[in-house]
Amino acid sequence: MPRLPRLQRLLVVTLTIVAGTLLIAYWATRQAEWRVLLEAGTAGASQAQLYANSLQTLIDRYRTLPAVLALDSEMRTALAGPMDAETSQRLNRRLERINLATGSSTLELMDKTGLAVAASNWRQPTSYAGHNYGFRPYFQQTRVQGTGRFYGVGVISGIPGYFLSQAVLGEDGEFLGAVVVKLEFPELEQSWSQRAEVILVSDARGIVFIANQPGWRYRMLGQLTANDLAELEANRQYDRQPLTPLTYRNLRELAPGQRLTRIEGPADRKDFLWNSLPLAETGWTLHLLRDTHEFAADARTAGFAVAGAWLALVFAGLLLHQRWRLARERQRSRGELERLVEARTTALRTAQDGLVQAAKLAALGQMSAALAHELNQPLTAQRMHLASLHMLLDRQRIDEAREAVGRLDALLTRMAALTGHLKTYARKTPGGLREAVDLARVVDHALELLVARVRTEEVHVELHLARPARVLGDGIRLEQVLVNLLRNALDAMTGKNERRLTIDLELHGNKWRLAVTDTGGGIAAEDLPQIFDPFFTTKPVGEGLGLGLAVSYAIVHELGGNLSADNTGSGARFSMILPAALETEE
Incomplete structure (x- = not known):
């Protein structure tokens, strides 16, 4: 039942198209018939003139x-x-x-x-x-x-x-x-008899005396008066020949000397296109009759062509209407989809920011033990220096006491730098921040956060840094990327005989390329295509969520750069490429 109105509309449209097509076809056929008859009448007049010329030439000879x-x-x-x-x-x-x-x-x-x-x-x-x-x-x-x-x-x-x-x-x-x-005129009639059309010549009284087809000679095209009959009897013009009337009816006058005529015979009736051409010198009239069936095919073809064109226009209109409806539906769907995508994007961005912060906090948790050990050594040294300072002050050794205070100040500065990096690294920054950042300084800060682990695991670090390396981005997020890359490199080299960490930073055209290379044995070939996928990890269960590289890839991509990984033979290499900051941007 709910589909009934639609079916009714479809039925009405279909009936309208069919009715319109039939009317158009009928109208086009009638118009085509009229045009074809006019053109055929003009051609028939020229053809009749040729026959008349051949007759007149024979007489003039x-x-x-x-x-x-x-x-x-x-x-x-x-x-x-x-x-x-x-x-x-x-x-x-x-x-x-x-x-x-x-x-x-x-x-x-x-x-x-x-x-x-x-x-x-x-x-x-x-x-x-x-x-x-x-x-x-x-x-x-x-x-x-x-x-x-x-x-x-x-x-x-x-x-x-x-x-x-x-x-x-x-x-x-x-x-x-x-x-x-x-x-x-036997030869003339013989040549004319090869033609399909009917060729007649009548005298001034309308009696046909020359015909190219049997049964047409001595037919009367009009009524004879009593005077005409008397003269024919006297001069014996058609002696002993039966004169029978030709029954016909003019249907339509096309032009002077051209008409559409219906001739009724004893068995059937036919419509002819009748051309008449008076022969002034002899007083005769030449008639050319052509069966209209030879023109009907052209008219039907024209009618079918117009009907086909009409159907093509109708279907084109329906197609355009359907496309318009689909475009409107698509536009409405696109609007709804855009609103949905915007909402989902906002939710994903929020989730991504949460993942970034969670990844940083997880890294902080793993670094806390090493940093506690790193801070414990300066604290022990400070207690020793304070005891020495008391002794020096008691003994009035002021110069040596001043040197001890300097050493204490250096230790306090070192501890303040470490804790400052921790607080900065843990801070949640808004996405989309863009400022000029020295990528070499970002490397320095990241290494300071991991210096305790580097020293404990006896990792040899080689730095090849071009300074300054200005890029447009978020320093804290870039530092998180470097910490993730460095931590992965240190994890890969755990238990290896050779532990060497190489960091290269160089300018290629208008882009900075930072490469972190380790000697941890490299990444399996089957794992390389999915190394940056979320939740993918090659570490044992409980040692990683598989989010570090995915978050790093997202951060670099958001800053207009690219992060890739490959193998060097002895280990893995992660390459980060970022556009160089222009002077106007700085």
Whole structure:
């Protein structure tokens, strides 16, 4: 139950993301479809222009042929005079040769009534010769305008073609007849049929007469009026061809001559991108139809891409939000951790100060017997000197008495120095104290505290001290470090034949290096890595807590220095390195 609100929030967020993704994908797909259609429409217009140019080029190739033949004197003479069989045969053969040379479909010569007196296909059963074509619009145009153009199905051959005609005029400009060239487009339709799109050419009435795919020719793109039907019946333009309407519906206008159209067939319906290009010289219109399925994949890809980008943004937002939450939690945890660390650090510092003081007191306890013996000798000597002083004073030997007083004063000064070092060493100092300290004097004081043990154990001490050795630190704490190091060295040499203690102090760059070397046999290799760990000791039980070196290491590290240990072959060496004090710091 406690997790229910969180699950509800997760469900709401998930549903929102899914719904947003679907809406974005739908919107992006629609926008992509519209953009793809616009781009495809522009490309289709250019493509339609190429098809139109190829058609116009084919027509222009034969446009001047009728005009050239109309100037032929032999044809003009034949039309001006009576036409006999020999003249007709001669013209048939000539038109046959010209048609073969030019590559046109058919050439024919008509008299002024529209009767074909000669034709290039005179050898074929479907020859135009002997048939009257005066009802054809191109002949009627030629009589009135001098030229004629017409596309229609051949009345005799049943083959559709484009007819170009030119008037043949006599010497006085009278109309004698017409020269007609017929163009068929089988090669053009064959090349267009290799294309996947639908290519159509319709006449001024909207009747398709050229198509690159079967089933599209002789389809009506619009409704025919009664006058149109009458004219078609009269000129027999699409003789014996069934004209069926094309059922379609314009869905959307994209641009002039570009529209989205749905064509409904007997079995299914398809959407096409329809480009229309008017051909001004012929009055025809070229149509380019492309199935929209070829663009749908691009639109879906774009929709998926936008949906993917939307999901990426959503997940990036969720990731950033999650990171922000984690950062806020981490900041809060860091604050709590810092407060906890500060409290623990304060407690550890207090504990460390206590350990330092405890270690000093433990050292004092161990040194007390030797110091008591050290102080007992001056006291015995003082009693002897006092007795001698009484005797000298009784005998009025003043000069000798004065010398005895001097010796007593020296003994008292020695005892005062020892007790002063003990009190100073035992004093608890605040952590963090920084002052200029002569490290050589610290060595002197430490040795004075241990002089009794050094003398008793007959330890030979060698000192190589550079003076003054100024460092920035706490003199009492440094003295404690030296006492710990010296005591460890003396402990290590107990029972050894050679007992030599060497203390070296020299300057290396801007750091002082103090080395304490003994002849106690050294430290075991397996103990070296943990020699400074708290509570680690190699002494017998009851002779040490293992805190001396750990406390010494902490003190040196706190003062910005370093304390290390190694073996010299005959013993151990402890090296303490401290930064030298600058003059401004002093």
